[in-house]
Amino acid sequence: MSEERAEKDGGATAMRDCWSCGTAVAMRAPFCHACGVIQAPQPVDHFTRLNLPARFDLQMADIERQYFGLQRYFHPDRFAAKPARERALSSQHATDLNEAYAVVKDPLRRAEYLLVLKGRPVQGDACSTISDPRVLLEAMEMREELAEAQSATEIEGIIARVEGECEAVLDEVADAFAREAFDLAGRHCIRLRYLTKLAAEAHERRARLEA
Amino acid sequence: MQILEIHEPGETPLPHAEERRPAVGIDLGTTNSLVALSQDQKPEVLCDPDGSAMVPSVVAYPETGEVLVGELARRHLLEEPDLVVSSIKRLMGRGPDDLKRLAGTLPFELEPAEDGRMVRLRIGARRLTPVEISADILRALKARAERALGREIDQAVITVPAYFDDAARTATRDAARLAGLEVLRLVNEPTAAALAYGLDQGAEGLYAIYDLGGGTFDVSILRLEKGVFQVLATGGDAALGGDDFDHAIAERFLAERARQLGAEKLSVAATKQALVTARLAKECLTDRTQGEWVLDLDGRTSRHRLDAGSFEALVAPLVERTIATAKRVLFDARLKPQDVRGVVMVGGSTRVPLVRRKVAELFGREPLANIDPDQVVALGAALQAEALTHGSDTLLLDVTPLSLGIETMGGLVEKVIHRNSTIPVARAQEFTTYQDGQSAMLIHVVQGEREMARQNRSLARFELRGIPPMVAGAARIRVSFAVDADGLLTVSAEEKTTGVAAHVEVKPSYGLTEEEMAAMLRESMEHAREDMEARLLAEARVSADRVLLALRGALRADGGLLDGAERDAIDAAVAKLERSKEGEDRGAIQDAIEELDRATQDFAARRMDRNIAAALKGVSVDQLGRKTGSGE
Ligand SMILES: Nc1ncnc2c1ncn2[C@@H]1O[C@H](COP(=O)(O)OP(=O)(O)OP(=O)(O)O)[C@@H](O)[C@H]1O
Ligand SMILES: [Mg+2]
Ligand SMILES: [Zn+2]
Numbered sequence: 109m110s111e112e113r114a115e116k117d118g119g120a121t122a123m124r125d126c127w128s129c130g131t132a133v134a135m136r137a138p139f140c141h142a143c144g145v146i147q148a149p150q151p152v153d154h155f156t157r158l159n160l161p162a163r164f165d166l167q168m169a170d171i172e173r174q175y176f177g178l179q180r181y182f183h184p185d186r187f188a189a190k191p192a193r194e195r196a197l198s199s200q201h202a203t204d205l206n207e208a209y210a211v212v213k214d215p216l217r218r219a220e221y222l223l224v225l226k227g228r229p230v231q232g233d234a235c236s237t238i239s240d241p242r243v244l245l246e247a248m249e250m251r252e253e254l255a256e257a258q259s260a261t262e263i264e265g266i267i268a269r270v271e272g273e274c275e276a277v278l279d280e281v282a283d284a285f286a287r288e289a290f291d292l293a294g295r296h297c298i299r300l301r302y303l304t305k306l307a308a309e310a311h312e313r314r315a316r317l318e319a
Numbered sequence: 320m321q322i323l324e325i326h327e328p329g330e331t332p333l334p335h336a337e338e339r340r341p342a343v344g345i346d347l348g349t350t351n352s353l354v355a356l357s358q359d360q361k362p363e364v365l366c367d368p369d370g371s372a373m374v375p376s377v378v379a380y381p382e383t384g385e386v387l388v389g390e391l392a393r394r395h396l397l398e399e400p401d402l403v404v405s406s407i408k409r410l411m412g413r414g415p416d417d418l419k420r421l422a423g424t425l426p427f428e429l430e431p432a433e434d435g436r437m438v439r440l441r442i443g444a445r446r447l448t449p450v451e452i453s454a455d456i457l458r459a460l461k462a463r464a465e466r467a468l469g470r471e472i473d474q475a476v477i478t479v480p481a482y483f484d485d486a487a488r489t490a491t492r493d494a495a496r497l498a499g500l501e502v503l504r505l506v507n508e509p510t511a512a513a514l515a516y517g518l519d520q521g522a523e524g525l526y527a528i529y530d531l532g533g534g535t536f537d538v539s540i541l542r543l544e545k546g547v548f549q550v551l552a553t554g555g556d557a558a559l560g561g562d563d564f565d566h567a568i569a570e571r572f573l574a575e576r577a578r579q580l581g582a583e584k585l586s587v588a589a590t591k592q593a594l595v596t597a598r599l600a601k602e603c604l605t606d607r608t609q610g611e612w613v614l615d616l617d618g619r620t621s622r623h624r625l626d627a628g629s630f631e632a633l634v635a636p637l638v639e640r641t642i643a644t645a646k647r648v649l650f651d652a653r654l655k656p657q658d659v660r661g662v663v664m665v666g667g668s669t670r671v672p673l674v675r676r677k678v679a680e681l682f683g684r685e686p687l688a689n690i691d692p693d694q695v696v697a698l699g700a701a702l703q704a705e706a707l708t709h710g711s712d713t714l715l716l717d718v719t720p721l722s723l724g725i726e727t728m729g730g731l732v733e734k735v736i737h738r739n740s741t742i743p744v745a746r747a748q749e750f751t752t753y754q755d756g757q758s759a760m761l762i763h764v765v766q767g768e769r770e771m772a773r774q775n776r777s778l779a780r781f782e783l784r785g786i787p788p789m790v791a792g793a794a795r796i797r798v799s800f801a802v803d804a805d806g807l808l809t810v811s812a813e814e815k816t817t818g819v820a821a822h823v824e825v826k827p828s829y830g831l832t833e834e835e836m837a838a839m840l841r842e843s844m845e846h847a848r849e850d851m852e853a854r855l856l857a858e859a860r861v862s863a864d865r866v867l868l869a870l871r872g873a874l875r876a877d878g879g880l881l882d883g884a885e886r887d888a889i890d891a892a893v894a895k896l897e898r899s900k901e902g903e904d905r906g907a908i909q910d911a912i913e914e915l916d917r918a919t920q921d922f923a924a925r926r927m928d929r930n931i932a933a934a935l936k937g938v939s940v941d942q943l944g945r946k947t948g949s950g951e
Binding site for chain 2: 176179183184186189199202203206207209210
């Protein structure tokens with residue numbers, strides 16, 4: 109995104125020169141300790157960005173505390189009176205924080221992202237790659253049921269059931285991560301994906317029925 | 320100016336006036352505009368000398384060449400409707416295609432639009448774009464603020480409907496630039512309202528803001544918590560508001576009229592008059608159950624009765640549309656109506672009883688209107704202006720209202736940034752070529768929720784050229800979208816295997832070109848010089864009046880201190896000032912004021928001595944300073 113991004117990735121002690129005053133500043137420091145000016149964000153993973161441990165069982169309250177707390181420092185509204193370069197850097201930080209928050213707060217996206225970090229990415233997208241025949245059957249049946257549902261009550265029944273399933277699968281995902289059974293977690297994720305998609309479709313149909 | 324010092328100490332500006340540079344908040348509305356200033360988190364609307372807060376968003380361009388804004392312009396509406404423009408916000412960022420859709424419903428005379436150019440209005444001999452007309456309103460607001468604060472203002476936060484697309488936002492920013500205002504931030508109207516409401520009422524929890532104004536409708540859901548204002552979802556209609564209620568009534572009246580008087584071809588001016596009457600009828604029916612109105616158009620008169628029930632039947636479909644949108648936004652936020660702790664009503668059209676009933680019905684609670692629904696947006700804008708210039712503890716997290724994407728094969732849209740993403744946001748997507756040896760790729764950026772590109776708003780088209788010959792599907796073209804904190808989009812594209820790049824700040828298809836903008840800036844600078852001259856002249860006259868007034872009072876009270884010759888000298892200086900005041904020469908007025916000042920110096924000193932002597936009789940020494948400092 110910025111030219112600084114291309115700088116070599118550093119360890120804990122890696123340094124770079126502050127773009128404003130030239131002082132050597134720790135790579136990870138977002139502000140220069142000498143002149144206080146904002147530095148370019150580093151290419152780190154979403155958990156590190158939010159200063160959270162890279163794990164699945166995170167509390168929403170903790171995620172939000174970190175996100176809001178960091179945005180209070182970096183949001184462009186804090187830099188409106190600053191020179192253009194500082195405004196642009198703040199915007200980059202805020203953009204990265206928004207992206208990190210969007211991924212980490214959503215359990216499914218968080219799980220899939222963690223699996224990428226662990227080097228075990230879930231393959232394919234949406235329902236195109238359900239290989240487990242039992243899951244495939246379940247998916248087809250549910251979809252048919254939704255297609256045939258006529259009344260709002262019927263659809264609401266499906267929504268309740270699908271959302272209940274989602275909760276249950278999430279527990280299993282959490283359990284798999286706790287045991288570091290990443291492949292199992294990945295399989296649960298595939299099921300969670302289509303359940304989530306189905307729930308969204310059901311909500312959508314429910315909303316259309318009302319309109 | 321010793322005379323003044325003795326008589327009007329309170330009127331001279333305080334020596335320790337604000338040192339920090341103030342930035343104002345502006346609600347640039349379809350019907351009414353306001354300007355407000357916040358100091359120490361206490362926002363206040365800046366009123367004109369006779370105390371009115373709202374400036375009607377009406378501009379008149381009389382043949383004399385001057386530009387009138389607000390109440391003055393509105394008075395021209397009935398006399399010279401051809402030369403008066405209202406509701407111009409509805410045309411901001413609109414292109415000829417949009418106008419074809421709106422054709423017949425707009426009381427504007429449009430210049431046949433050239434391809435890809437911004438529309439122009441025909442007003443008497445002038446041809447003006449919506450951006451220029453909006454700039455005239457902004458100039459008037461700027462002048463009002465400068466008059467109220469006694470100093471120059473060049474920075475502002477300006478609010479826009481949350482549902483404004485990129486073209487309309489860009490047009491608003493351009494208008495501000497023309498008016499000589501730096502836009503610190505474009506803030507969404509419902510978000511500004513939430514800020515004012517939340518900070519004033521200390522509200523915490525989930526709130527819905529329902530904003531139905533003159534021309535636009537927005538509904539936003541926010542979470543307010545410990546100083547964080549987080550927009551969860553927003554939706555609306557940039558072309559739905561009180562104006563449409565007026566149209567519905569006017570159409571009914573005109574249909575009745577056609578039955579009474581036979582078909583007629585009404586002039587644009589007559590249509591404007593019918594709309595004014597319709598608005599009157601609508602506003603009356605908020606408090607009354609029925610009434611009768613007269614249309615006197617093109618020299619023929621017709622009478623029309625309307626009761627509240629029929630009015631509600633007329634506008635029910637429009638109100639239903641807002642309720643459907645509110646439901647949609649709740650759905651997007653994954654919330655049920657009962658999850659919302661309060662519904663804040665914003666905008667003049669929320670006074671319509673049917674609107675209140677329907678909103679109350681949806682949310683299962685009475686809506687809130689603790690803050691004046693006409694002012695709350697401007698107050699929020701002022702708070703944000705203060706926060707941006709002087710710092711603040713609150714955090715405003717807003718979203719982009721509409722999805723942004725790219726046209727792909729078959730005219731379909733591939734979404735790159737989804738609606739309700741928190742801004743600033745950046746996303747990239749890879750595309751590829753579909754022909755062997757394809758050396759260029761047209762990138763068509765669209766905004767909206769529909770599946771086909773042509774059903775959405777076209778924002779920009781640009782071409783990535785110089786792609787080296789490859790087989791179809793081998794090129795990797797990465798298109799990056801970034802939406803900044805103002806909600807404005809920038810797009811860039813790069814071919815990853817070779818690094819061929821293109822970068823555009825999206826200039827909406829119907830936006831102003833840089834050349835047009837430059838020409839307008841030049842022109843407005845010339846006007847600004849004329850305006851400045853006129854203002855300085857007016858100010859000189861005002862100071863002359865003040866001096867003369869003060870002197871007359873002094874002569875009445877202490878004229879006895881002067882002998883005949885002294886009195887004659889002063890009278891001569893007064894006569895000279897009065898003469899020069901009638902002229903157009905600012906320098907002459909200034910000189911006459913100074914001359915009068917010199918002629919009255921002895922008199923002022925004698926009065927001072929006498930006042931002190933008089934004061935000393937009954938006043939202790941330590942009270943003396945205060946007493947003399949404050950004059951009589
Ligand atoms: N008492 C009333 N009853 C009904 N409608 C009213 C009343 N008072 C004002 N209105 C309507 O409110 C509208 C103006 O509202 P407001 O000033 O909030 O709009 P705006 O901010 O200029 O527009 P927007 O926010 O859409 O750009 C007009 O259509 C006006 O007729
Ligand atoms: Mg408004
Ligand atoms: Zn530094």
